[in-house]
Amino acid sequence: MLAVNALDVTRTGTEAEDLAKKLRSRVVGQDEAIQHIVRTYQTYLAGLSPAGRPIGNFLFLGPTGSGKTRLVEATAECLLGDRRAVIKIDCAEFQHSHEIAKLIGSPPGYLGHRETHPALSQEALNRYHTESVKLSVVLFDEIEKASDALWNLLLGILDKATLTLGDNRRVDFSQAMIFMTSNLGAAEMNAMLRPKLGFASMETERQHAIGAIDPKLSDKMSRTGIEAARRKFTPEFMNRIDKTVIFHPLGARELRRILEIELHEVQERIEKAQAGKRFSMNLTDSARDFLLMEGTDVRYGARPLKRAIERLLVQPLSNLIVTRQIRQCDCIRVTHSASAPILTFFREANMLHSWEVDRAAA
Numbered sequence: 001m002l003a004v005n006a007l008d009v010t011r012t013g014t015e016a017e018d019l020a021k022k023l024r025s026r027v028v029g030q031d032e033a034i035q036h037i038v039r040t041y042q043t044y045l046a047g048l049s050p051a052g053r054p055i056g057n058f059l060f061l062g063p064t065g066s067g068k069t070r071l072v073e074a075t076a077e078c079l080l081g082d083r084r085a086v087i088k089i090d091c092a093e094f095q096h097s098h099e100i101a102k103l104i105g106s107p108p109g110y111l112g113h114r115e116t117h118p119a120l121s122q123e124a125l126n127r128y129h130t131e132s133v134k135l136s137v138v139l140f141d142e143i144e145k146a147s148d149a150l151w152n153l154l155l156g157i158l159d160k161a162t163l164t165l166g167d168n169r170r171v172d173f174s175q176a177m178i179f180m181t182s183n184l185g186a187a188e189m190n191a192m193l194r195p196k197l198g199f200a201s202m203e204t205e206r207q208h209a210i211g212a213i214d215p216k217l218s219d220k221m222s223r224t225g226i227e228a229a230r231r232k233f234t235p236e237f238m239n240r241i242d243k244t245v246i247f248h249p250l251g252a253r254e255l256r257r258i259l260e261i262e263l264h265e266v267q268e269r270i271e272k273a274q275a276g277k278r279f280s281m282n283l284t285d286s287a288r289d290f291l292l293m294e295g296t297d298v299r300y301g302a303r304p305l306k307r308a309i310e311r312l313l314v315q316p317l318s319n320l321i322v323t324r325q326i327r328q329c330d331c332i333r334v335t336h337s338a339s340a341p342i343l344t345f346f347r348e349a350n351m352l353h354s355w356e357v358d359r360a361a362a
Contacts (some may be wrong), residue, residue, distance in 0.1 A: 016042040019078055026074040026261070027067050029254035033060065033245040037075055040242070042176070044135070049174075055135060056156045057178045057240060059143075061225040063186040065162040065301020069141060072179045076137040085128035088139045089119065091146035101138040105166035120163055122171050136176040144232055151237055153353025154180075156171045159238035180241075185228030189221045190249055216321060222246040250301050252292075258302050262309050269314075269337070274321070281317075287343055290336040312343050320345060 014022065020038045027034065038054035040049075049055050059175040060068040077083035082091070094100065105118035118124075125136040140146070157163050225246045230238060238244075250258070263283060271278055283291075295308030313334065320326045331348040 010274075012038065013042055013045060015045055023071070023074050027071045028245055028257045028261070029250050030067050030071060030245075033058075033247065036243045036245060037177075041079075041097060052161055052174065054161050054173050054178045055160065057242045059181065059229065059241045059244045060179065060181045060247055061184055061186075061229060061244060063249050063301055065080050065184055065303040066187070066247040066250055067302070068181040068247050069139070070149055072137060072139045072181075075177070077181075079108045079133050079135065080128050080130055082128065084156065086137045086139050087120070087124055088141060089125075091140055091142050091144075091150065094146045094150045097147050097149035099147070099154060101166065102180070103150075103153070104163065105285050118165050120171055121165065122169070125171065125173070125176060133177055136173075138173070138176050140177050140178070140180045142182060144182045144184050145323065151233065153359070155236060155240060158237075182232075184232055185225035188228070189246075190223060192217060203331075218248065221248060224260040255292060255302065255305060256288075258305060259288060259309075262306060266309065266314060270317070277333060279326055281332045281334060282348070283313075284333065284335040286336040286338075287334045290343065316343065316345065 004117050016038050022033060023034045024031070024035065036054070036058065044048055044055045048171060060071070073083040073086055076085040077132070089103065094103070103118060105121075120138075125138070128136065140150075143151075146332060148310055152164070157173050161176070163171040163173065165171060226244055229244060267281060271279065290307070291312060292310055294312060295305035297304045317326075317332075320332075324334060333346045333348045335344050335346070336342075337344060
């Protein structure tokens with residue numbers, strides 16, 4: 001009698017698990033979207049992706065600053081080694097049907113035919129292939145702003161993985177991951193959570209970190225986003241999308257994690273720019289809290305936080321570097337005093353020296 005052993009279908013392969021870990025270290029608060037990308041990639045690794053279709057077709061919906069474009073860039077960075085290895089189409093540039101020529105080129109005989117270089121050529125798709133990974137990451141950003149002509153063009157790409165250029169050359173998208181982003185339904189989703197998010201005052205910042213979104217509210221937000229997409233796009237278009245993922249607005253806990261990621265990137269920029277003259281930087285809890293308060297806006301997600309870091313931390317550091325107030329091997333402590341509109345910078349080796357950089361001057 002043969003022994004029967006149950007198999008574990010929930011296990012993830014080593015490469016897919018590695019991708020998941022890397023994505024979670026770069027993108028905060030959007031585990032559902034990461035899971036769908038990882039599952040699709042694992043299917044691709046197993047050689048079971050649908051024949052004659054792209055590897056995956058994704059529609060990302062949600063408020064601005066919630067990480068939609070960042071996740072696409074992170075996917076390219078993890079798989080292809082460069083976050084810029086994304087073939088990005090800004091759909092706001094294609095609000096009129098005649099602008100499609102920039103994507104597929106002008107047909108022979110039309111004015112400018114030889115001068116037009118299509119953005120979606122086979123050469124463009126294969127440009128970022130590596131020895132180990134032969135796939136492309138294509139992003140149609142803010143897809144709702146495009147004309148009907150671009151949506152119709154996408155029907156063939158999403159369904160048959162094929163695009164015919166103006167000169168009748170065919171482009172194969174069967175080795176591509178197609179991502180589309182949109183802010184449809186974002187206003188309604190933000191309205192559901194606005195009273196619970198952000199650092200609206202000093203007292204709000206001192207409260208406990210916000211926990212996970214209630215499952216019922218999460219389901220309601222998902223339905224809101226999908227309904228908004230169905231009102232905007234045709235059934236033929238929606239039926240060609242493998243997965244529509246809702247990106248939820250970011251709460252206090254997620255913004256704190258994003259702050260740490262951004263501060264780590266600032267330190268990497270310092271080390272790269274100051275090779276041979278490196279110094280370390282240590283931010284106190286008060287400095288972190290100040291950056292969070294200055295860089296949080298429930299309407300715009302994580303983007304104001306990045307601008308606050310540039311304005312209040314990076315620009316003052318630049319002033320200190322070019323005026324040679326920071327020396328090689330210094331340890332710089334960055335702190336904040338209550339009610340002050342600036343961060344304060346100290347050299348920890350010599351506490352007699354301090355510099356304050358006015359926010360207006362920065």
